[in-house]
Amino acid sequence: MEAEEIHEPDEGSDAYALKPELFAELRAALEAGDAETIDRLMEPLHAADIADLLEQIEPWERRELIELWHGGLDGEILSEIEDNTREEILGYLSPEQLTLAVRELESDDVVDLVEYLDDKQQEAVLDYLEPLDRVAVETALSYPEESAGRLMQVETVRAPQHWSVGEMIDFLRAHPENLPEQFYHVILVDPRMKPVGNVTLGRIMSSKRSVKLWDIKEDIFVTIPATQDEGEVAYAFNQYHLISAPVVDEDGRLVGVVTIDDAMIVLSEENEEDLLLLAGVGENTVSDKxxxxxxxxxxxxxxxxxxxxxxxxxxxxxxxxxxxxxxxxxxxxxxxxxxxxxxxxxxxxxxxxxxxxxxxxxxxxxxxxxxxxxxxxxxxxxxxxxxxxxxxxxxxxxxxxxxxxxxxxxxxxxxxxxxxxxxxxxxxxxxxxxxxxxxxxxxxxxxxxxxxxxxxxxxxx
Amino acid sequence: MEAEEIHEPDEGSDAYALKPELFAELRAALEAGDAETIDRLMEPLHAADIADLLEQIEPWERRELIELWHGGLDGEILSEIEDNTREEILGYLSPEQLTLAVRELESDDVVDLVEYLDDKQQEAVLDYLEPLDRVAVETALSYPEESAGRLMQVETVRAPQHWSVGEMIDFLRAHPENLPEQFYHVILVDPRMKPVGNVTLGRIMSSKRSVKLWDIKEDIFVTIPATQDEGEVAYAFNQYHLISAPVVDEDGRLVGVVTIDDAMIVLSEENEEDLLLLAGVGENTVSDKxxxxxxxxxxxxxxxxxxxxxxxxxxxxxxxxxxxxxxxxxxxxxxxxxxxxxxxxxxxxxxxxxxxxxxxxxxxxxxxxxxxxxxxxxxxxxxxxxxxxxxxxxxxxxxxxxxxxxxxxxxxxxxxxxxxxxxxxxxxxxxxxxxxxxxxxxxxxxxxxxxxxxxxxxxxx
Missing domain, CATH: 1.10.357.20 (SLC41 divalent cation transporters, integral membrane domain)
Structure with missing residues (x-):
């Protein structure tokens, strides 16, 4: 991920909205084919804002922008774009662009990216993944649509239930390259890989090396069946104020972890779905044709x-x-x-x-x-x-x-x-x-x- | 907080719903004045579920349950209860019960508890707080309703920008009692207390002691003005996948931190508000009279x-x-x-x-x-x-x-x-x-x- 910083937001109700002037300048630059200005305008934007920007401009502007801009569509931007627009864009990205895009993503984001593609497109994207990542994505895809299995990331940080704080810290320091980009808990597992508790990183860091992880585990602990509907998962996160929760297969063994940021997106989508269903519009958005x-x-x-x-x-x-x-x-x-x-x-x-x-x-x-x-x-x-x-x-x-x-x-x-x-x-x-x-x-x-x-x-x- | 565990949820769409049998047994026990059965039934429930249960029963059942039950209403349950029902309950809790309830809460939960009480009731609750906590709550209450200042907790974990991983861990181990119950980042501040970066606990734990915090700070960093509308705050969390973000006063100085679980609640409330407004019902819920x-x-x-x-x-x-x-x-x-x-x-x-x-x-x-x-x-x-x-x-x-x-x-x-x-x-x-x-x-x-x-x-x- 490249370094990016959100400009200090103005106060008021439009603190995070994209500014109309940005669109005006961008359109002028597109018309003039001025790649330099485009690069300068796009540079400070966060991936999620770039995704919104792409959704809001016309299809031909979109295509031209992607061609001219040197920053290039990375996986993060792609995974933020709403389904219809993304499908359109995937249609004209080169294989090299796609490879670059998917390789840097966590498994849950890759799943999100490919799950609604047709089999041929999906196959093409999966071909660009490292073998291990590919297995992870394919495992997730084997779970039902809109299930915890699709939502989870397979990269987990776990420890045997008998470990101490010192053992844990040494382990993490020894293998920093294997750690997910974001994690908030260490999951304690028994010898058969069943999760038995969660320890927050804060508790680990503030405890002495000799303290047993088991003794500082969280009071509340929820495990989520991989086949559970994602709406139920989001409900559990909201109801019990979870930050992350282990996902288990039918034998109760750890297969992944769902984090609150993904649950938050699902909650927001479920609410949107209810609102749109009540109005009789199904999955209609403003960027639909x-x-x-x-x-x-x-x-x-x-x-x-x-x-x-x-x-x-x-x-x-x-x-x-x-x-x-x-x-x-x-x-x-x-x-x-x-x-x-x-x-x-x-x-x-x-x-x-x-x-x-x-x-x-x-x-x-x-x-x-x-x-x-x-x-x-x-x-x-x-x-x-x-x-x-x-x-x-x-x-x-x-x-x-x-x-x-x-x-x-x-x-x-x-x-x-x-x-x-x-x-x-x-x-x-x-x-x-x-x-x-x-x-x-x-x-x-x-x-x-x-x-x-x-x-x-x-x-x- | 007492130890509690969520029973392994059944699959299906009602995994986390309260079971009808629970209500039936509870009502029978209430009628018989059987406190022992009530205790047994309530014991396995999470605070959020107890809150839901209290909202769903009749007012007289509510009062009787609270009187008979030995577990007692703690602050966590109170802060989960929806406004109208909570106001009713606060009306008949004894001063001792209230003291116990509010003392164990973080400042943001106390704010949430008292902000819609009338001045006299508010005063009464604040009187039960330790002086330092009281100042924290009063500071939060000085910000506008539905602002980041109301939403934040004032307990932050921060470090001078020049610290190393080793210094940080030593500091945390030395003062475990001052740490908030949940935290996910260390906020780097400059000498004038302006936040300049966020470091995740995961990065700290997996880095060598000599590494500078500044060198492992997050790429994306958003600071939130204390007066910003909470809806905008929730939008920022959802849009930029934030886990926690520092809140600053008008001079840009750190005054608190908003965490994603609070942002998630706001997001859910804002969506609900839109849905209800579109239907012309304002803030109506099923538990209203x-x-x-x-x-x-x-x-x-x-x-x-x-x-x-x-x-x-x-x-x-x-x-x-x-x-x-x-x-x-x-x-x-x-x-x-x-x-x-x-x-x-x-x-x-x-x-x-x-x-x-x-x-x-x-x-x-x-x-x-x-x-x-x-x-x-x-x-x-x-x-x-x-x-x-x-x-x-x-x-x-x-x-x-x-x-x-x-x-x-x-x-x-x-x-x-x-x-x-x-x-x-x-x-x-x-x-x-x-x-x-x-x-x-x-x-x-x-x-x-x-x-x-x-x-x-x-x-x-």
Missing amino acids: VSATVRRRLPWLAVNLVTAILASLVIAIFEEAIAGYVALAVLMPIVASMGGNAGTQSLTVAVRAIATKDLTGSNVLRVIRRETMVGLINGAAFAIVMGIVGIVWFGSPMLGVVIAIAMVINLVVAGLAGTVIPVALEKMGVDPALASGTFVTTVTDVVGFFAFLGIGAAVLL | VSATVRRRLPWLAVNLVTAILASLVIAIFEEAIAGYVALAVLMPIVASMGGNAGTQSLTVAVRAIATKDLTGSNVLRVIRRETMVGLINGAAFAIVMGIVGIVWFGSPMLGVVIAIAMVINLVVAGLAGTVIPVALEKMGVDPALASGTFVTTVTDVVGFFAFLGIGAAVLL
Whole structure:
């Protein structure tokens, strides 16, 4: 890794954002083919910022920049780039550039780089690795996608459980070249390579040489099965404030270590996934092309169309009522919209609570009770407001009563549906963020239209 | 801290969730007043899990559990509990229990515990601290809310920049009692206490005693101003894969250190905030009471009511058209609903990209262009479908044409509004997750109804 330093950040909310002036200068330099200026502009940037920069410029600018810049794309930059852009770039890198890029990475970063490549590309990249590194990467790739086995690095620092501080320090000094770039714990293992404890480097350094590692091991110790889902791994790190945790195979033997920086990335991705799923966008990012974006959004809109037609069928039942009393058509979207919003509120709180394991069998009934009460209270409040609006706007007290009753019904149903639907999906093994939104708004649309138009038709005509 | 071990997690998606049987047994023991069983059930649990457990049971169960359980609420558990529940518990803890709880915490955890208490309660807790700890906590509290100064711990491990590995290790061994519980770097400082570099413990341990710390310092080094927003701090940790970073005052002098586990919590909270804001729920959690929940959701529903009425006013313009051609009323929610969904899709992608600094001045025009194209393509696709539905359902080719045109218009507008509105809010210094949703659906409702009913009135009557 080359030396790099982050410029002292300005205060304020854009401390770490790339500056617009940088883009302007860079584009001018690209247009002029001025490699020297490009080198000067790129030099102070951190690999992660270079990755962001590459994602934000146009594809042709990207290609030109990579060709002109003498710094060259190293493995660190490549592993920071978001999947689609990376795939594009890998397509035109020379074999020499690729070799240089992958050789300097830790095994987990190489895995991250190649896991979504097609078999042929993957094979090509792996060919550039040293034999031992290649075995490490292939082992990781043998674990399921999005598992701890994919996330871990195979390079671990371990010691027999009977070692002393002095033995440990001597061992580390004797083999500095074998140590991973970052490590925070020494993992104690028993003779069969099962991890039995973690010792922080801080404790080792501040203890006398004669002290046994076993006596200064951490109080909390979590081992992670290699097949465990990476979302669970991230949860464990966040919940138990872990810094690193050993990964074990099915026999309980040490096969690698997951560190908190990787867990943090997963946590952030999982949160993003929930957010995007709730909005019905799958894995869409701003750097996706038009075709990829259409592909990711159209199916969700299609589902929404079906449910919207369902709601329209309910309206169609009351065609005559509407023709005879047009105010019903004017006001009906209000009841549906309020229900949809209240349902989305309940739903989002529930989905989030399920993800953080705060909504479980032990409190689901309490939450449902609370949501019903909240729906009732909010419904009553807006029933009064809308009742008055109905009277003032259309001069009909009965219309006011009808919309008020429909409002209460729909907001109670919204609270119920917003909680029960994600909980039920989760019980069925479906991600509650997926599809919940559509189900909930379908329920609130149908119930909203039915209640308002049904009561209206019965009372007003 | 007492010794604790996480039971080997089962595989599957609920590896770390609290088991329903635990709650059942605990409730039975509470009912029977059986303190022994309670102790046995609580003993293997980690502080973070105990906190979750306390949040999930009823308030009266909580109080009884705390009274019966001999383990006692320590500071670690308290600092893990979510704000509302914690405030309730602090209300009935005895002064002795509080003293015990806060004394064993690092300064950043004490800050976290007391920062949202009212002045009197805060004063009471601070009184239990040793004078030096008290100064540390009060210094942190002097920084703005949600700043790096609040997040940092004041206990740092630092060394003059000219020290060698040997000097460092001797120093650490001589004063083990002064070391923080967890630390990952030694911070090198110049004579005026300005941090000039970070050395990882791993590098120190694997280097010879004569090696200068300066020569093995990390390549990447970020210092964080104490007044920086905690969201920016979390971004820096995630972006640059930091493990710990020194915090400096306005003169650039070292005042503390932020570690990645705290940054991870902030990142997770910021993501949660975005998710909840987008759904219009503020800081609502499943453990909030009914009154708190109503208070957090009602204002957003009120805003939605105003915008829904706005949409109804648009419909009211076309009352006559609807009375004469009821199919318009039946189909109009479809156009609005599709627009609202497409707008939410664009919006969510944009809000997320703004949060991760992937949508900036450098690519905003490209993203807007893309969103317009996506809107056009999706609009055209659904225009064809709805055109056919219009013809088949109502036997009117012209109605099909009308809804098709309205669909294209609304989906293009949705893509535009979903991107432009959050970008504009962000430019104005408003959190783009806040209120964007309401603005976007207002636009798509109004445009959708206006386009469909307007064209319909002109063409069909």
